Structure formats: structure tokens, C-alpha cells
Amino acid sequence: MRLSRRGLLRAGLAGTAATALGGLASGCAVPTGSTGRNMVLWYWSGGLSDTVVKNAKARYDSSVDLQAIQIGGQYRSKLITTITGRAHIPDIAGLKGEDMAAYLPNADQFIDLRTLGAEKYKSQYLSWKWDQGIADDGTMVGFPIDCGPVAHYYQYEVFRKAGLPYEPDDVSNELNTWEKFFDAGVQLGKRVPQAKLLTDVNSVFGNVVEQGAKRYVDKDRHFIGDQEHVRRAWALAVEAKRRGIVSDLVSGTPDQLSAIQDGKLPSQLNASWASFDIKNGVPKTKGRWRVAQMPVRPANSGGSFLSITKACREPERAFEVITWILNAANQAQGYVDAGLFPSTPASYDLKQMREPDDFFGGQVTTDIFGPAAQKIAVAYNSPYDVALGQPIKDEIKNVGVLGKDPKKAWSDAMSKCRRIAKHLGVSY
């Protein structure tokens, strides 16, 4: 027994040494980026049009082997793991819009696209979207893929039956303030038994905040979630609850889908990509939907970027590939294939985007989303926004779902934010 223990120790030591050596050896062998002709592109399922990726591969075949890999699961975790591990880093990496706040403070991990001549493309892209890809120090990290203009989806027949405006233009023009929108909800509830205008209060709160040019933390790392713009969104959400125009359903559940199908939930404020969710979730509602502008002004939800990592050996070539994949014609194709709403306004007039959509009663939805996309104002995207916005969203949900007293909920949210701000080093 004593012997085997000693042996075990030796084996352990030998094993450790072997691992260390092996690690060193492989550390030298593992390429940090790709070499030679290989150019690795990471994206996720639905992140780019497969047709466009295939065409890009064929188009640049003479100079590079474009290896486009769809990464499944937790995309950001996998990307930051390879970047931190300094091995097998892709040359071109897709960056999801909601993760940009995490990448931008680490702009030094990416190649500044301005050094590759990005400025000359700027005029072709939505300016707010372009700015979202730029870090505080001016480094341009992300090149715009798509955007997600939020609009008002509604069911034509239900609105007509409720005596509300029902043609898209009328809905856009007449329900153009939150007050009028809420009035419409009250009228809907009276005329159509059990019908509610919106699923939950968070769709009011979230959209009102996103409509503005400020969120929870500003550029100077100061908490601004207690200011007027958030208080107003909070008050509107509370009012939606008080006036009884929100349901007690949970978004995405079978209950919600059946209510949508029965016309009991005939309206939602959602991004352009949500049309795919509606088509998949409630296919039987085909033809009943229309799209109009959201009250007050449009907002943005989602939308991603392509970046070139520091590990890329041929940034110029990579940049050429990126700009081709994301040109106006290919972005229009991306809309057809994957519902990626183009960040290039020139795409909106192309034939692929002018097709009447039978699901929306033959409406050309680009007529709504296109102008909306050009009117978006975006807020500063702080890396602390998620942590400091969550308590407020949690508490407004408690008001909406659990019937918590709004005053108590607000003060709970604020005291939680104060605690978290202190922990994260955000001034309150």
C-alpha cells in the first residue's frame, strides 16, 4: 500500500510535468488565428444569410478559404473564451447587439475598422447603427449587419370590430401617443370581451425606455435610472396596468399563443424580426395581421455586427469580405432568408423587400419598418446597463404580475440599484 501511494505520487508528478510540457508544446503549436489561406468566420444560426455566405465563399475562393462556422449555444461565452484563451480565435466574428456593451470596453481585442477604410462606407448605413459599433475611445469594432425596428403589430379584424382605426396608416396616425394607445386598449376591452391590448406591462416599460436616448447608466459611469426618462416609462407602465389593458399572461407560453390566435391579444409592440415568431407561433392567424408605427416614435431591439479580431492575419482581405457580405443587395437577401432587417437604407427599395406579405394581408411591411429604422434614436450602451436595468424591470414585473404596490416597488428597485451600483463602482 505504501508503495503504491508513493508510486501514485510519482505518477502524479510525472503527469503534472507531462501536462505542463504538453501544454507548453501545444501552446506553441496552437495557432492564435488562422494561417495561410484559411479565413474563419464565426456566426450563429440565422445570424447571416446562408445564401450570402455561400456566395461569399465562391466569390473569394481564388484568394481565401472562407470557413463560415455556425456556433451553437452560448455564443458570447464561446467567443470570449477563445479570445481570452488566445487560441483558435476566428478572423471574423459576429457580435450580437445585446452583447456589444461587453465587447466595446475591450476594443483592443479587435481591429479598428477605421484603419481599414471603413469611413468611406459610412454614408450607406444607418448612422445610429454605425455609431453603435464604435467604442468610447473611437475604435470601430463592429460593422453593421441588421437592425430591429420596433413597430405595432395588430389584428385588422379585431381592431375593426372594436371600433378602432384599422388601416395601417390610420393606426399609425391616430394611435400616435401612449395616451391614445391606452384609450384604444380600454375601448378594445369594452367591445371585445376579455381582450387585452398588450401581454404585460414590461412591453410598455421596455419600449418607452428604448424609445429614448438615455437608459440606466451614462458615459461617465453614473446611474441615471432614477431620472425622469425612466420614471416616465415606469408611470406609463403602471398606468397601463391600472387601466386594465394588459393581460396576466406570460409571453411565449401556450396561453399567450392561444389568446393571440383567438383575437384576445390582438396587438403587440415588437421588432421586425418578431414577424417570424408570430408566423411560427400562430400560423393560423395568417392574413389577419397588419403592421403600423409604434406610438410616439420607433425604437430598436436587437441587431448585430461583424468584427475582425486582433488574431486575423489578413485584415484587409477580411474587411473586403465583410463589406461585400453586408452590402445593400446582400442585406436585402439576408432579410428574405433570415429576417435580418437591413442596416442599409438602399436595400429598402430593392425588389426582395417590396414583396407584399400574405401573412400581413398583402401589406408591404417595409413601408413601416423602413421609415421606422431611419428614425431611431439610441442610448449609450453601458456595460453596466444590464445589471442596473434588471432590478427596475423585475420590480415593474412585480407590479404587473403580482400586483405589488407601485410606490413600494419603485423604492425597492431604487434601493437595489443603489446597492448594485456601489458594488460595480457606478456612481449613484
Place this chain on the structure above:
Amino acid sequence: MAVLEQTPPAVAQPAPAQPKSGFRKYWHLYAAISPFYLIFLGFGLFPVGFSLYLSFHRWDGLGSMEWAGLSQYQYLLSDSDFWNSIGNTVVIWALATFPMIFLAMVTAVMLNSAVRFKGLYRVAYFLPNVTSVVAIAIVFGSIFSTNAGMVNAVLNAVGIDQVAWLNTPWGIKVTIAALMTWQWTGYNAIIFLAGLQTIPSDLYEAARMDGAGPIQTFFRITLPLLRPTLLFVLVVSTVTGLQSFSEPQVLLQTSSNDSTFAGGPGHSGQTMVLYFFQQTFDNNDFGYGAAVAWGIFLVVVLFSVINWRLVQRRGE
């Protein structure tokens, strides 16, 4: 703990009489078992050590690490959300485990006495345990949905008001517990069945001779002799129950705008591991995430000590 369970049996051959050449003689055996230890070293021990190191830092996962001293742990102690998640985990564990043990015991006794289709029953009861939690959670999500759900349909049929299962603090906990109960009852019934079959039948015969009824037999013979099995089941349920993650995550995820780790209204279904994920991956607060992970570790240690005491007492 899971890692420990997977440890392959160490080379158990007694060392023969040549003491000096132990390693030289057996090096190929050590080499044969080394892959596990090397992999464990790289993928088990190193991450554990690194997470401890990480918990004394602030890190967003990409940039440079910043020394934070004990501040992450100080914050952890005062973090009401963390304490709330411990409470949730324990409540859900209790709601799941006690009914589960009762049901598993009953099932095992019935399986033990069933004459026909024994194999079929065993497979059928084991099946839930090897089904994907995600798939189960999606099905349970529909069963427990408020208007279209089966559970509320049954409640309505017997004249009870419907419950918003996934929208109320207790409803959420009960639903998660029901899912876990369903998933683990069969597995534990099989374990109990194995335990039952180790009880010698002559004990039952003797009891019958002495005039004991079935109930008396169960409480005087079956239950005491099943105690080691019961403890094993309790320990395993504690370990799995304290780590519950997928169940609440899939059951309570809503639209893509919402955090998938928030655990429903009022965080009522936010378990410890869910909270850990939220801090680490939603907030990119890897340092604090590591501190939360060590907090979870301490809670698990506490429960393990309680279990261990229970086992010890039995040994005396």
C-alpha cells in the same frame, strides 16, 4: 461531488514483495489510469482553483483582472438576492424530495410484488430520468399553463379555481418541484427496489409466523432495513436538488428581451445556480460569479455535513 463519484476504482492489486521497484513495475498501470487524472487536473482541479482566484478579483471576461480583495464576499453576504435564491432552492428541494421519496417507496413496494411485466415497469419508471430536462420542462410548461393547461382543467373539473402556476411565487415553486418529483421518482424507485431485494425473505416469513400484518411488517422490517438505501437516496437528491438549474431556467424563460436567469416574477424560481448564471453571464461579472459559486459550495458543504451526521448516528 459528481466528479468524485466518477472516480474509477484505484488500482487495488496488493503490492507484491519487491518494495523498491513499485513504480517501475506498475508504471503501465498508472499510465493506464492517468488519462482520468490528467483530464481531471486540466478540466476539474484547475478551474476550481482558478474560480477561487477569480473570486478575489473583478473581471468582465475579456479585459484585465483587477484585484478586489474580499469585497466580492462582503457583497455576497449582504446580497439579499443571493439569500433569496438559497431560500428558493431549499424550499423547492423540500417540496420535491419528500413527496418523491414517498412515491418512490410506494412504487418500489408495488414493483417488488408485481408478478407480470416487471421489466417493462422498471424501464418505464426509469425513462423520465434519462429524458432531457429541457424537453420535460417544455411539456410541464404547457401542463401547468394557466388557461390551456391540463392541471387547471382538472382543478376546474372538480370545482377549484384555476391557479396561475407560472405567475405566482408558490405556483412557480410547486411547478418546479412537481417536475423534479416526476423526473426522479422512477429512478429512486429502482434504487429502493434494489434495497428491498436485499432484505432476506426469511425475516418476512418469521414475521408472518409471529402473526404480523402487512403494515406492521412494513414498519418493523422493511423500513428499518431500507434505511441505508433511504439515506443514499436522500444524499443524491440533496446534491441534485441544490444544483437545480435547467428546470427553472426552461420553465420560466419568457421573451428574448427578458433575462432567462431571472426566475420568474419576484425571482420566486431563481435557484442558487440560476443566480450564479445571471451574475456571471448576464452581468459579465465573472469575479462576483465566482464568489457566488463558492457561496453555493459552502451551502452544499453544510447540507453534506447534515447528511453525514445522519449517517454517523445510524452507525452508532
